Amino acid sequence: MKLWISDLKNYVGQTIELKGWAYHHRSSGKIKFLVLRDGTGYCQCVFAKGACDDESFNGFEQITQESTVSVSGAVRAEPRSPGGYEVTAQSFKILSRAEPYPITPKEHGPDFLMSHRHLWIRSKMQHAILRVRAEIITAIRDFFNGRGFTLADSPIFTPSSCEGTTTLFQTNYFDEKARSSQSGQLYAEATCAALGKVYCFGPTFRAEKSKTRRHLIEFWMVEPEVAFNDLNDNMELAEQFVEYIVQRTITNRAEELKALERDTSILAKVRAPFPRVHYDEAAAMIKNENPQFEIGNDFGAPDEAIVSGKFEKPVFVHHFPTAVKAFYMKQDEKNPERCLSCDLLAPEGYGEIIGGGQREDSLELLLKRIDEHHLNRADFEWFLDLRRYGSFTHSGFGLGIERTVAWICGIQHVRETIPFPRLYGRNYP
């Protein structure tokens, strides 16, 4: 079994063999340096004339970037070295010599980098982002599992749509058509009646012909749904959840966030409770700075920035107009023009990371909404059954993983937050 760079601390003073890829290498006369990476960390290997065998010392220049190399030598603690340990090399072998590596220190355009995504992810920044992503996902699952939620996967192929029909991918499903899920929520409402507190967590799809820094064709979403939670319970759950994942990530991935030059002092302030603003109040804030904004409309990205810019923490906007939200949102009984929805806007201009609310539990009102949205009742018979057989107050939300990763990492574009992004016009590699 391979010895990993992340475990070097257990081998100080011992002679070991380390395998990895050549990340950097340079010579300065009688001493030569090779930084190996193996995915778990970086380790500088020092080749000194006389201390390592002559063949290795003289053959050093055969190493090319990303060549697979095995180095034998002694481990020593070296606080100045990245990772804290160095190897005093005795010998090395090139296991596979890399062809001239296409990603060079010079500037590459995003198209070039995206076409070489399978190699680009080896670079330090991308590596750090993917490690942060994995931590966030693990934190999300631990949060819900630790509170008695049951994971219940929603299907990907579905007969009906959830968020409207214009942005659906269709597939020939034998003799029928299937659509790729835009949200697992409708199914989470069913599993929530069976399991009480549930979450689904999977890929979702939107066929949006837009190239913005906040949209992916294929993105991951976690969607908790809780029986007997109302809108307020839902916002409480969401703020505790976001606090947990942010605080845990800045603790457990401090090294990666440092590599990304992220100012984590801003993230340290993300502590519940979060401010809550009624839609009408938020709309007035926006109208004040953007006179073109029409009260009753949904927010665009610049509108979100006006609201979120007034707070250091993420801010809830609740009670959006019923007309701009999905058919399953519960109407406010006091004002049917508004619904029991809540969006959470991240600070620093990152915008909406959570959308959710309380679900319509009246069969009659739900039927009306399905008709108003020109949806096909037959597709939703099973969903309507949830109101026929023990209807119940329930609420939930969806958090988009890639936007959350972009925010926590402090990067501009969601395309770097997933190993292989799918974008309008890009399905390779």
Added chain:
Amino acid sequence: MKLWISDLKNYVGQTIELKGWAYHHRSSGKIKFLVLRDGTGYCQCVFAKGACDDESFNGFEQITQESTVSVSGAVRAEPRSPGGYEVTAQSFKILSRAEPYPITPKEHGPDFLMSHRHLWIRSKMQHAILRVRAEIITAIRDFFNGRGFTLADSPIFTPSSCEGTTTLFQTNYFDEKARSSQSGQLYAEATCAALGKVYCFGPTFRAEKSKTRRHLIEFWMVEPEVAFNDLNDNMELAEQFVEYIVQRTITNRAEELKALERDTSILAKVRAPFPRVHYDEAAAMIKNENPQFEIGNDFGAPDEAIVSGKFEKPVFVHHFPTAVKAFYMKQDEKNPERCLSCDLLAPEGYGEIIGGGQREDSLELLLKRIDEHHLNRADFEWFLDLRRYGSFTHSGFGLGIERTVAWICGIQHVRETIPFPRLYGRNYP
């Protein structure tokens, strides 16, 4: 916030309000019983004439199965009661009265139950299976996270196929065609070169027109991939992994497995190391009992049962014929007719739950295999790059979640192992 049945132990002696759904109810003169379920457990509520208000006592018969009910009363420990606690009811309210429930104690055919899957999951057995499923998935993630693996999601929409082209779902992806992933493995090979030890875990799709008890159209798969692991390392990882998830599940989900009447003494024997049988040896075993079997062929389900039936534990079959395995499997250098693959067959007739092996790391041999499989080289340029820029020994495997859940639960058909199964001819609900 709701008080959950799973938390009743903290409220003994207190008067509380419990919300849930009516699972069972019966009267016997002066005493009436209501079993509430809320997804986290079951709780018997006892209505005694005189002890609860007259309105509640007399209105008890208004309760219908699956009605949403709120019960107020005092919690007491009652070891004979399912869950160990009972509520001595003082009053109740029907929050939503259910229409006559379609799933009755009489026998229903699988088609009827599958069409009512959104309600069927509320029944005790299905609830138990879904809880076991969630535990298995959490155990899988904890196993890899605890060993320094990084989760790296593979894309769902892909330009190329991995396991052959006959069972692919195609989608119009703007002006191109995209295919729904059959395996995340090719991408895991790329992320493994970036992150060392990785796993991907997501839904995968096979457009198989088969109705068997072991196939789903949409199923979840976890696929670890480790840099510098060879075939033996891979089998060691797989057996430790399977031991971990089985032992943890029988410990943490003992109650659910009991509800499923699973004999866990058989599962308790699932301890590493597992027996390992060379393909040629396994083929001889099969030939002995099934003379029609041709050496060099892949195994059918009955063939797998012949081999696995000889062992109490899961058994590895390794070194399958190169011709029956995917193009990326590494050829055995000593015998190119055999490859460095390994399947793991579960006992009790459950068959293959893991397929994996060491990957071909020679650019030249990989190109040859792609041609032999009539695949399009251009689709795999990025994958070939992994052999051009620091090729490396690496291995991995895929474990199918639904087959594993079926095995651990001891149930016959994978359709009950996922909340909303997708089968040939079924995409609803």
